[in-house]
Amino acid sequence: MTYEEVPWHLDPDERQLIPKSARRKIASTYQAAVPACISSASLSVPEALSARVSELLVGLARFDEEQAARGYDLPALLLRSESAASSQIERLTSSVRNVALAELTDDAPANARIAQGNVAAMRTALSLPPEVSKQRICAVHEALIAPTGETFGGQIRDEQVWVGGTPYSPHGALFVPPVPQRIDACLDDLVIFAQRDDVNAIAKAAIVHAQFETIHPFIDGNGRTGRVLLHRVLCQEGVLRRSTLPVSAGLLHDVDAYMAAIRAYQQGDPLPIVQSLVGALELALVIGQRVATAIDGVMEGWRASITERTGSAIWRLPQLLAERPVVTASLVAERLDITPRAATNLVKRACEYGMLRPLGSRRRGDFYQSDELLDLLEEISSMPGIRRVLASRP
The missing domain is CATH 1.10.3290.10 (Fido-like domain)
Incomplete structure (x- = not known):
């Protein structure tokens, strides 16, 4: 230069x-x-x-x-x-x-x-x-x-x-x-x-x-x-x-x-x-x-806890949460191609399983977050967290 x-x-x-x-x-x-x-x-x-x-x-x-x-x-x-x-x-x-x-x-x-x-x-x-x-x-x-x-x-x-x-x-x-x-x-x-x-x-x-x-x-x-x-x-x-x-x-x-x-x-x-x-x-x-190993464990835990019949929309929720760890019922309805009422019931059930937790009401509706996925991502988004991840066993 x-x-x-x-x-x-x-x-x-x-x-x-x-x-x-x-x-x-x-x-x-x-x-x-x-x-x-x-x-x-x-x-x-x-x-x-x-x-x-x-x-x-x-x-x-x-x-x-x-x-x-x-x-x-x-x-x-x-x-x-x-x-x-x-x-x-x-x-x-x-x-x-x-x-x-x-x-x-x-x-x-x-x-x-x-x-x-x-x-x-x-x-x-x-x-x-x-x-x-x-x-x-x-x-x-x-x-x-x-x-x-x-x-x-x-x-x-x-x-x-x-x-x-x-x-x-x-x-x-x-x-x-x-x-x-x-x-x-x-x-x-x-x-x-x-x-x-x-x-x-x-x-x-x-x-x-x-x-x-x-x-x-x-x-x-x-x-x-x-x-x-x-x-x-x-x-x-x-x-x-x-x-x-x-x-x-x-x-x-x-x-x-x-x-x-x-x-x-x-x-x-x-x-x-x-x-x-x-x-x-x-x-x-x-x-x-x-992180992949840890997330695999989260996904396996969710799949083991779900008791709904095979083919139920809730089985497709983990894939959505991998892409969007914070959701609304309307987003779930849109992405999983189900009715708003079915999405509301699905989100409620996911909260019972511990897959989601309410974030609280805001102007545009209720928000729900996946604590397990977000916690893992927060760990690898800061230097203290990165050091903890690297110090952990594979």
Whole structure:
């Protein structure tokens, strides 16, 4: 990455409104990043790291294959913890329960609506055709931003942004991304690199992510969009076809090292971000395996407790709860294709079994949550919880 000197224009009237301490730092020009072109760049992965990647790919393939045998959607559950952890990297905290609640009502905390955008972005990314493109990147960003009510989702920025420093100008910022006029060409270059078939799949995902963060094409939400792109590339490359792993939980384990790896990439060394992603995936795989075992136990316990006849709608409720651990009777009626009255009776019965618990009345009706599933997801959405999961026996 190099830099270019760019004029900085400030209206004299606006200048008078800025505190003197900040005004003194504002100059007539500033330095903006010029990302290196990567479409034809070569990458050499050291033998030790390559062997580690090969072992990791075997473990990921085995975990991915196991999802086909499950009678519920484990990826739908794990993408919630992925979304919560990705938001925490940006210092946006919300409980998994509130994020699930935000899918059902606007009467949810602001941070929950922001994190719910992460869930929507993940779903959008994994539902799109596999190849990375500018249009699909914008679609992911639009899904990310929509729950907040903001209107800039999916729109490439037409103004200068910066990271750190003051809100008044890019002078003194930690990082100043490229000027808007460079963004389209930078994204074209990124997309060409993403389609190459001569780059190790995990290394490709890491570099696509770091290059995207360097381009910073949106006004806000670049970090979370970039981490969603990690999953998109891993899916495109066939590394994770059926499953979702909480990769951001692995990155959350050492955020400082992750941020340092991105800075190293921008300074010309791609290996630290590759190593960071490898470590995050190794950790995410362990977390995914532990949580899968725990959720299997929950599902088996529910199935053992149900006494209704085979074919009753309640047998299909666990699959729905894997996708939506907070529900309403109307959602149950819609998703299980039963009458509202039958859904109300089913939810009541599920509460008797301990599958659900009333959350209390709100403006849009009664909400019910699965404590067992939510507790497991909360565990892998924070560093203390992740450490407890890793310390537990497999």
